[in-house]
Amino acid sequence: MTSGLLLIDKAQGWTSHDVVARTRRLAGTRKVGHAGTLDPMATGLLVLGVNSSTRLLTYVVGLDKEYLATIRLGQSTTTDDAEGEELTHASAGQVAAIAPAAVASGIEDLTGDISQQPSAVSAIKIDGQRAYARVRAGEDVQLPSRPVTVSVFELLASTAGDGFLDLEVRVECASGTYIRALARDLGVALGVGGHLTSLRRTRIGPFRIENAATLERVDVDANLISPTDAATRLLPRLDLSAEQAIDLGHGKRITVEKDVTRIGPVAAIAPDGTLIGLVEYRGNQAKSLLNFPPDEPAAATEPKQAS
Structure with missing residues (x-):
């Protein structure tokens, strides 16, 4: 019976639980767990533990992470990402008036040790129930702000569209940081609203996406990290x-x-x-x-x- 950590490149639309369930079948064991949930919309690195190595996942969960993301300025949503319903929509003129210097300043203000209010549809538990479950049940959920660290918030490229501005960014952050919340807060700071349209996790601590395999192509035994x-x-x-x-x-x-x-x-x-x-x-x-x-x-x- 083999044991180890497995790096999986999660596809869009899959839940982290889906990945664990599929890996259990591939590995022929029930003893599979993961460190660090990814939303179904997100893609990228999931670190799984197989058999006795599930015990090591405790030391993976709290590691710093790296993401590539697309922030759309000009529109806010109920979930702070593309899966939610529209809340606000700025005019084309408001979006066109956003100055590059203002974007740079907004990003700088969200870099370092900051206070962040998690999205209401996060997996944070309130009295034993996930916040997103309470939202789906019709509750008005307001999570308290908490300190997080964003060590890198880098603008890679920007693309102007019809009434929106897309920012391609790279973020390195401490565990517990929500990239959706960065998109939301940047949009608020610029007065036009913002949400996340894509998210890809590329690193968790020392583990990188380049060494991950997709579920369709993974050979569990060959890809296990001992x-x-x-x-x-x-x-x-x-x-x-x-x-x-x-x-x-x-x-x-x-x-x-x-x-x-x-x-x-x-x-x-x-x-x-x-x-x-x-x-x-x-x-x-x-x-x-x-x-x-x-x-x-x-x-x-x-x-x-x-x-």
Whole structure:
């Protein structure tokens, strides 16, 4: 039974749950999960965990992300994206009057550490129920603003149309940032309204879309990132002796060189390259946080590039 992380290039129209369900059938196991939901309208990178490597998804969820998106200025919608109903529509004259300097200033104001109100149709839970479910049930949902970090908000190109202005942008941001909300807020700042017409996630932490495969073409076994490779991309590495690997596998603490700079989980690797588990440092000892069963090949491999 193999284990690892799988990079999938999600197609438009698929839900993240659809991708998980299809991968379960392809992999022949129920133990498949994902890190970081993508809306059906969005495309791009989903990181899946298969079998014991679902335990690593905890360390993927909070990583920074990169997106390519199209923001349409001149129209706002109920969902802040193209799937919602129109709320406002600026005149062609208002849109034509938008100065490039104003766009640049609006983008700059939405870069860095900012306060952002998530879209009402987000997956955020309110009293145990998703916000989007409450909206669909007819409730008026107003989510509180929260701090987010947008490290890069870059204008790549712009295209003027009949009563609208499309902005092609690249965004790098911390987990929890909503690109739809950036589109909405930029439109508000420019006085013409705005919404998202396309969204593609291109990176999650160290994992990039270039190494992802589509569901139609994926070979699960060939494209799995081994637990060792995945864990050492996500976390610091501790190389064990054979004796230490046995002790950790039995739940014992091991003596290590004291390193006060190491905070949080560390990937503990046996001499043969197997991921024994995750440990945390306690002075000059390492304590097991999570052990991994030997249900995967030891060799760490780079996933095949999608064609």
